[in-house]
Amino acid sequence: MLRRELLLAWRRRGDIAMPVLYAVLVTVLFPFALGPEDTLLQRIAGGIVLVTVLLAMLLTLDAMFTSDIEDGSLEQLVLSPQPLALLLGMKILAHWLTSALPLIVIAPLLAAMLHLPGPVIPVLLLALLLATPLLSLLGAILVALTAGTRRSGMLLALMLLPLCMPAVIFAAGAVAAAQQGLPWLAPISWLAAILVLAIAFAPLACAGALRIALDA
Amino acid sequence: MTRWIPLWLHRLSSPPTFYRFAGAVWPWAMGLALVAGAIGLYGALVLAPPDYQQGDAYRIIFIHVPSAWMSMFIYAVMAVASFVAVVWRIKLAEVVAMQSAPIGAAFTFITLVSGSLWGKPMWGTWWTWDARLTSELVLLFLYLGVIGLYHAFEDRRQGARAAGFLAIIGIINVPIVHFSVNWWNTLHQGSTINFFGTSKIAADMLWPLLVLTLATKLYYVASLCRRARADLLALEGNKAWVHELVAPEPAP
Amino acid sequence: MTVQTASVSLLEVHALTFLRHDLPVFAPQSFSLCAGELVWVEGANGSGKTTLLRVLAGLLHVGTGTLYWRGKALERDDSAGEILYIGHQLGLKADLTARENLRVAAGLHGSRPAMEPSQALRELGLRGYEDEPVRRLSAGQKKRVALARLLLLPAALWLLDEPYANLDRVGTTLVNRILGTHAAAGGAALVTTHTAPDADDGRWRRIRLGA
Missing domain, CATH: 3.40.50.300 (P-loop containing nucleotide triphosphate hydrolases)
Structure with missing residues (x-):
């Protein structure tokens, strides 16, 4: 299943580049809007990179199930004797690998463009590494819920915002703490704790949501 | 006696019974809500003395606090009803959950607006990223998400179940949000505004508050009954009991 | 028994x-x-x-x-x-080849396939199209790929x-x-x-x- 998803993504490699490009564009816009002052940019760099990455992921979440619904693959998934939660877990993992990982790879570059100090960048990456899978997992539940509907783009953002707020807070908190030279381990541990819970329960919730959404 | 209650609940969950029950309940609830509201407001605006610190502006608390309580209470009702709807697929639970959402959203909105009206003279700002305020805002987003998801589906029962699922996820989320915002805010700015103060509330300020709380609860019950009745009629439009209701004479 | x-x-x-x-x-x-x-x-x-x-x-x-x-x-x-269900929507990924699609189906089903995917495709008269992405096949050929699942999976x-x-x-x-x-x-x-x-x-x- 994982292989299938990765293979599919590879056949459509152009699509992977889109969120990355989007993230770069948004990040480039900020200095224009705020002025090229180093100190100001430096102070908000961590937050900008985080929010940009999350928005770019939101862009890809929407399409997570659409093609599978259109060609009927999702029916075959639901009918498969394998546990649906496991299959969806694989799908979420593939989504993270194809859409979040490229963004994380490019994040140091974005951070450097905004003059984020070098020692903070590893913390930012760590925070992203923990926050992005959380977003994939939570997003998958919501996308599954909207699977049976036609219009979902804006609705998805509306539903996702309250759910991903803790992730943003802790991730940004860690980066800010690192920037001020304060210990940043506490928010990172909270983030990790939430992620562990999400890994355990989100695929199950996603399967439940999908069953509700597909049933006509 | 213990066997009688589940039986009664089971009966009540059948749409025609609930329709009649709600029809009998709502005028009473609405009437009592109006009476309680009038008494409460009189007590709040006329009888209660002005606060020695905040003057008359504090009186907005009489709107703000009951709405805030209701916004959370209704969400809890909605989540419980959603759980029943998702697990046992009981139509009435779906109706109750989905018809609660707009009422709850309205109360949440009132809470936010009255809170910021109150905040302006008290702390000199309309809005602050305090944990309570932020959580209330998140609650509003959750309500809107539930309502939006419900209306995105063509099949209303399916929409109700999907939105109910979201409501259940949301109730897990709210404590996490509250906690994380609390943590976040204390990190960024040392002091949070303690806007409920430590000042004891005087008895002649307390009773109008409680009466008004009762009034909002009754209003909720009445409003929910009316909305649920209308929704049930729409959902069950093809059933025999609705036809009998609409046309008491035998239809051709 | x-x-x-x-x-x-x-x-x-x-x-x-x-x-x-x-x-x-x-x-x-x-x-x-x-x-x-x-x-x-x-x-x-x-x-x-x-x-x-x-x-x-x-x-x-x-x-x-x-x-x-x-x-x-x-x-x-x-x-x-x-129970094997094949509906109007065939459940084939357009970007994968016929053979890959069948392999995915067998993997999802979890049991050992009754025959090789290529053999199932041959039975349905798709010899030579095994490694063609499904998007390039005609509607009838796509149908045949989907029906090849019947031979592949024991149901x-x-x-x-x-x-x-x-x-x-x-x-x-x-x-x-x-x-x-x-x-x-x-x-x-x-x-x-x-x-x-x-x-x-x-x-x-x-x-x-x-x-």
Whole structure:
């Protein structure tokens, strides 16, 4: 299943580049809007990179199930004797690998463009590494819920915002703490704790949501 | 006696019974809500003395606090009803959950607006990223998400179940949000505004508050009954009991 | 363990309906499907053929009535993998080749495939198209790739929604032959179609849906 998803993504490699490009564009816009002052940019760099990455992921979440619904693959998934939660877990993992990982790879570059100090960048990456899978997992539940509907783009953002707020807070908190030279381990541990819970329960919730959404 | 209650609940969950029950309940609830509201407001605006610190502006608390309580209470009702709807697929639970959402959203909105009206003279700002305020805002987003998801589906029962699922996820989320915002805010700015103060509330300020709380609860019950009745009629439009209701004479 | 005879009932349906907006989509259906039986579900457009199949497959919730699988009340965990459903949407990924699609299907099914994907494709007359992305195949060829799943995966009951659509005459006979072999091996199938399937074959039974 994982292989299938990765293979599919590879056949459509152009699509992977889109969120990355989007993230770069948004990040480039900020200095224009705020002025090229180093100190100001430096102070908000961590937050900008985080929010940009999350928005770019939101862009890809929407399409997570659409093609599978259109060609009927999702029916075959639901009918498969394998546990649906496991299959969806694989799908979420593939989504993270194809859409979040490229963004994380490019994040140091974005951070450097905004003059984020070098020692903070590893913390930012760590925070992203923990926050992005959380977003994939939570997003998958919501996308599954909207699977049976036609219009979902804006609705998805509306539903996702309250759910991903803790992730943003802790991730940004860690980066800010690192920037001020304060210990940043506490928010990172909270983030990790939430992620562990999400890994355990989100695929199950996603399967439940999908069953509700597909049933006509 | 213990066997009688589940039986009664089971009966009540059948749409025609609930329709009649709600029809009998709502005028009473609405009437009592109006009476309680009038008494409460009189007590709040006329009888209660002005606060020695905040003057008359504090009186907005009489709107703000009951709405805030209701916004959370209704969400809890909605989540419980959603759980029943998702697990046992009981139509009435779906109706109750989905018809609660707009009422709850309205109360949440009132809470936010009255809170910021109150905040302006008290702390000199309309809005602050305090944990309570932020959580209330998140609650509003959750309500809107539930309502939006419900209306995105063509099949209303399916929409109700999907939105109910979201409501259940949301109730897990709210404590996490509250906690994380609390943590976040204390990190960024040392002091949070303690806007409920430590000042004891005087008895002649307390009773109008409680009466008004009762009034909002009754209003909720009445409003929910009316909305649920209308929704049930729409959902069950093809059933025999609705036809009998609409046309008491035998239809051709 | 009872001896498998032609009269073993695989699927029994009692007064089954499906409700949409509280209205039954089709009149209550009662029938049983025995090993070795082929059933043709007949009905006008919109009479609920596809819905019936989707309910039987477990994609939709049963409105009223009960389903029995091998004599016991149907549990999806027991029957999963034994019922194979191919609907209007074929469940093929357009970006994958025919062979890859079949391999995915076998992986999802979880059991060892009954034959190699390439052999299944050959049986359906797709020799030479194994490594072609499905998007480049014609509608009939896509249908054949989807039907190749029938040969690949061991399942007792086939639920086929319009298997003959888009197929040429050779394809139609091919499907009939596959169905015949399946029935002879003790399998059963429920097929919806507008045109009568192989009428000469005595195994076919008819269910009529709609007014």
